[in-house]
Amino acid sequence: DAKTTQPPSMDCAEGRAANLPCNHSTISGNEYVYWYRQIHSQGPQYIIHGLKNNETNEMASLIITEDRKSSTLILPHATLRDTAVYYCIVRVLGQGAQKLVFGQGTRLTINP
Amino acid sequence: DAGVTQSPTHLIKTRGQHVTLRCSPISGHKSVSWYQQVLGQGPQFIFQYYEKEERGRGNFPDRFSARQFPNYSSELNVNALLLGDSALYLCASSLVGRLSSTDTQYFGPGTRLTVL
Numbered sequence: 001d002a003k004t005t006q007p008p009s010m011d012c013a014e015g016r017a018a019n020l021p022c023n024h025s026t027i028s029g030n031e032y033v034y035w036y037r038q039i040h041s042q043g044p045q046y047i048i049h050g051l052k053n054n055e056t057n058e059m060a061s062l063i064i065t066e067d068r069k070s071s072t073l074i075l076p077h078a079t080l081r082d083t084a085v086y087y088c089i090v091r092v093l094g095q096g097a098q099k100l101v102f103g104q105g106t107r108l109t110i111n112p
Numbered sequence: 113d114a115g116v117t118q119s120p121t122h123l124i125k126t127r128g129q130h131v132t133l134r135c136s137p138i139s140g141h142k143s144v145s146w147y148q149q150v151l152g153q154g155p156q157f158i159f160q161y162y163e164k165e166e167r168g169r170g171n172f173p174d175r176f177s178a179r180q181f182p183n184y185s186s187e188l189n190v191n192a193l194l195l196g197d198s199a200l201y202l203c204a205s206s207l208v209g210r211l212s213s214t215d216t217q218y219f220g221p222g223t224r225l226t227v228l
Contacts, residue, residue: 034216
């Protein structure tokens with residue numbers, strides 16, 4: 001499984017852009033990068049995913065480097081409700097199963 | 113549209129007992145996966161089911177079992193409960209459970225199991 005490395009915690013001021021980095025240097029050519037977030041003891045919420053091109057949706061933007069060894073999730077205008085643990089995941093298909101391998105994630109705190 | 117639903121939301125059991133957790137996927141989704149999340153850690157994969165067949169299993173003992181019904185809902189069963197089984201149990205559904213750019217897993221709110 002391709003592993004990901006994320007900083008354990010980050011802070012961001014409300015209204016500013018939050019940029020969350022992720023390293024996945026062993027990613028394979030057909031593995032996607034997924035981002036989920038989990039707000040205190042709720043189920044993880046899907047945010048965005050990509051293969052090699054930058055992606056944007058109503059929640060966030062995902063920037064993947066050309067060598068695909070790292071990516072950045074961008075929340076353009078962070079609000080207090082964006083305080084959560086953010087997981088960067090490389091999605092693998094193993095033993096016939098589609099499984100998400102979660103790491104420790106980044107605890108993002110949005111400060112007023 | 114309703115998302116993934118799970119029941120019960122909370123459950124308290126004692127060591128040695130058995131528990132059954134239930135999950136209903138998003139309408140139209142045929143694959144269900146189960147994850148265990150111990151306090152302070154990320155979720156860990158337990159099972160994936162697709163069309164009532166087990167597609168994969170994580171590193172969990174045989175005390176953990178699951179099944180999927182014709183309506184694609186699923187049950188997770190845990191026998192001989194241990195204190196270490198206390199966790200948030202998450203169910204996720206996806207369309208077909210295969211690696212594709214459109215097959216995303218969506219999670220339910222989870223069932224909080226406490227074993228005393």
